[in-house]
Amino acid sequence: MLIDLHNDTLLKLYLYKYNFKDGGELLDIDAKKIIDSKEKGLPVKALFFAFCLYPICERSEILPLLHETLSCLNSELKKTYFIFEQAYSMNDVERINASGKTAVFLCLEGAYVVTEPKHVDELYKLGFRLFTLTHNASSSWAGSCTKPEDGLKNKGIEIIKRMNELGVIVDLAHASKKTILDVVKITSKPIVYSHGGVTAMSESVRAIDDDVVKAIASTGGLIGITVYPEQLTTLKNSHKVSHTLFTEKRNALFNNTTISPKERHKIYCDLCYFDLPIPDVIPSYEVMFDNIDYIVNLVGEDHVCIGSDYDGARYRCRGVEDISKLYLLKELMQKHSYNSSRIEKILSGNVVRLMKKVF
Numbered sequence: 001m002l003i004d005l006h007n008d009t010l011l012k013l014y015l016y017k018y019n020f021k022d023g024g025e026l027l028d029i030d031a032k033k034i035i036d037s038k039e040k041g042l043p044v045k046a047l048f049f050a051f052c053l054y055p056i057c058e059r060s061e062i063l064p065l066l067h068e069t070l071s072c073l074n075s076e077l078k079k080t081y082f083i084f085e086q087a088y089s090m091n092d093v094e095r096i097n098a099s100g101k102t103a104v105f106l107c108l109e110g111a112y113v114v115t116e117p118k119h120v121d122e123l124y125k126l127g128f129r130l131f132t133l134t135h136n137a138s139s140s141w142a143g144s145c146t147k148p149e150d151g152l153k154n155k156g157i158e159i160i161k162r163m164n165e166l167g168v169i170v171d172l173a174h175a176s177k178k179t180i181l182d183v184v185k186i187t188s189k190p191i192v193y194s195h196g197g198v199t200a201m202s203e204s205v206r207a208i209d210d211d212v213v214k215a216i217a218s219t220g221g222l223i224g225i226t227v228y229p230e231q232l233t234t235l236k237n238s239h240k241v242s243h244t245l246f247t248e249k250r251n252a253l254f255n256n257t258t259i260s261p262k263e264r265h266k267i268y269c270d271l272c273y274f275d276l277p278i279p280d281v282i283p284s285y286e287v288m289f290d291n292i293d294y295i296v297n298l299v300g301e302d303h304v305c306i307g308s309d310y311d312g313a314r315y316r317c318r319g320v321e322d323i324s325k326l327y328l329l330k331e332l333m334q335k336h337s338y339n340s341s342r343i344e345k346i347l348s349g350n351v352v353r354l355m356k357k358v359f
Contacts, residue, residue: 001045001097001344002037002326003351004029005224005305006107006132006173006194008312010049014072015269020080028310028322031083034102036324044102044323045348046093047084048130048194049073052109052312053265061261062113070106070126077104088127090355107171107194110135111142115155117162129359130169132194133179137254143176145205152182164188167359172216173206173224173307180212189358190220195307197231197291198223206231210298217299220357222350224307225291227316232287235279242277249275276314285317289332292346301342305350 009029012018022032034044051069053062077084085096087103096103107130114120114131123131133156134144141159143150152160160183163170170191172180183191193216197207208216213223226232230243253268295304310316310323320326333343 001043001348002306002323003046003348004044004310004323005048005130005192005222005307005351006050006109006171006226006312007047007308007310008050008052008109009047009310010069010073011052011269012273012311013076014069015266020076028308028316031080033322033324034083037327040324040327042327042330042347045097046087046103046105046351048105048107048307050107050109050132051128052135053112058261059113059115065262065265066113066126073104073106086127088129089359090352093352093355105129107169108132110139110174111159112139114159115140117158120159120162120166120168124166124168128168130171130192130194131163132171132173133183134174134176136174138176143179145174145176148176148178150176151178152186156182157186160186161188169354169358177209177212180208181215184215184219187219190222190354191216192222192224192305192307192354194224195226195228195231195309195312196224197226197233198294200294201233201287201291202231203234204231213295213298213303217303220354222303222305222354223295224305225288225295226307226309227285227288227320228309228313229279229283229287229315229317232291232317233283235283246271246275246277272312273314278315282315282318285320285329286332288317288320288329289336292333293336296342301345302350302353304346306347 007029013020018026020030023030037044084104085101087093087096087105093103106127108128109132111131111133133142136144136146138144138147138150141153141156171194173194173196199207199209250271292304319328
C-alpha cells in the first residue's frame with residue numbers, strides 16, 4: 001500500500017475547480033487514478049492534502065482563504081465519498097481502509113497563519129494534522145531554505161512544543177538547515193521532511209545534506225522523496241538560467257502590494273503551473289529511486305518514504321506523471337533487489353509507525 005506524505009491537489013481543486021472524480025491530465029491525483037493505482041497493485045492507504053498559501057498574506061488575510069479552501073475540500077469529498085474520506089487519527093485510517101477507501105489528512109504548508117501556540121489548537125480543531133513550518137520565505141518564528149541564516153525563534157520553540165503535545169506532525173520541508181537542527185534539539189516526537197531530495201544528488205535548496213538527514217533520522221523521523229525532478233538531480237545549466245528568471249518574476253510578484261492577497265496567490269500559482277520552465281529532458285523516476293537508495297544506505301530503511309508533491313508543479317519525473325503510475329517505482333525497487341519488507345516500509349509502513357508515535 002501507499003501513503004503519500006504531501007500533495008497540492010487541494011490547491012488545484014480550490015483555484016481551478018477541476019473534476020476530482022476524473023481530472024484527466026489536469027490532476028495528478030483524483031478518484032479515477034486512485035482506482036487505477038489499486039488495479040495496478042498499489043492501493044493508496046492515505047494522502048496528505050496541503051492547504052498551501054504562499055507568504056504573501058497576513059494572518060487576517062489568510063484565514064478567509066483557509067476557510068474557503070476547507071469548504072472546497074468538504075464539497076469535493078462529498079462528491080467522491082466512494083473513494084475518499086477525511087481522517088483525524090490512525091483509528092480513522094484503519095476504519096476508512098477497511099471500507100475500501102483512501103484516508104485523507106489535512107496539512108498546512110507554510111504555517112504563516114500560526115503566530116502563537118494557541119493557533120495550533122485552533123487549526124487542530126479544524127482537522128489539520130501536519131504543519132510544514134515554512135514555504136519559500138521565513139515566517140516570524142522559523143527560517144526558510146531561501147534564508148539559510150534564519151533559525152527557530154523563541155516563539156517557534158513554544159509552537160513546536162504545542163504541536164508535540166497536541167499530536168501535530170512537525171514538517172521541515174522548505175525550512176533552513178538551521179531551523180531543522182534547532183527543531184531536532186527540542187522536539188519530543190519524530191519529525192519529517194515531507195517532500196524533497198538529498199544534496200548528494202541535487203544542488204536545489206530543497207535538497208538536504210547528510211547532516212540533516214541524520215538529524216531527522218535521530219528523532220525517528222522521515223524524509224519524503226518527491227516526484228519533482230529538480231529536487232532529485234542536477235539539471236542542465238540552460239534550465240538553471242530559465243529557472244532563475246522565473247524566480248525573479250515570482251519575487252517581483254511577492255513585492256507587488258497593488259493587488260489583493262487573493263489575487264497575488266492566484267497569480268503565483270498560475271506562474272508555477274503554467275510558466276515554470278520545463279527542462280529539455282525530464283529525468284525519469286529512476287532519480288527517485290537513487291535518492292531513496294542513498295538515504296537507505298546512509299541511515300537505514302526506516303527513515304524514508306514518499307512525499308510526492310503531486311499537483312505542485314508543472315512537470316514530474318518522466319514515467320510517474322500521476323499517482324496511478326507510482327506502481328512503477330515499486331517495481332523498480334523490486335528490480336534492485338529490495339525485499340517486500342523494505343518496500344512496504346518505504347511506501348507506507350514508515351509513515352504508519354510515525355503517525356502512531358505522533359498522534
